[in-house]
Amino acid sequence: MKRRKFSSKFKTKVxxxxxxxxxxxxxxxxxxxxxxxxxxxxxxxxLQNAESVFDKGTKSxxxxxxxxxxxxxxxxxxxxxxxxFLKDALR
Numbered sequence: 166m167k168r169r170k171f172s173s174k175f176k177t178k179v180x181x182x183x184x185x186x187x188x189x190x191x192x193x194x195x196x197x198x199x200x201x202x203x204x205x206x207x208x209x210x211x212l213q214n215a216e217s218v219f220d221k222g223t224k225s226x227x228x229x230x231x232x233x234x235x236x237x238x239x240x241x242x243x244x245x246x247x248x249x250f251l252k253d254a255l256r
Contacts, residue, residue: 179204180211 179197182188183204194201 176207177211180208183208 179193179199183190183193188196190201190204193199193204197204
């Protein structure tokens with residue numbers, strides 16, 4: 166059987182629905198064709214990471230790594246231009 170993949174938008178919708186308390190876990194599982202454990206797992210993950218929504222100045226480690234990578238690539242490009250310029254000057 167092929168695994169289904171769900172978008173973050175769908176997961177958020179299901180979790181918010183679960184947090185509202187309008188439906189039981191069984192009703193939601195049937196409505197969205199999911200296992201109740203899956204909904205509970207998404208809800209747990211959502212609640213664990215909820216405080217990061219309101220963090221203003223901090224960046225995720227992935228963002229920091231991307232910035233560092235961009236900085237290094239820029240430096241490499243600048244050094245390559247300088248080396249090429251000096252090679253041409255020596256000819």
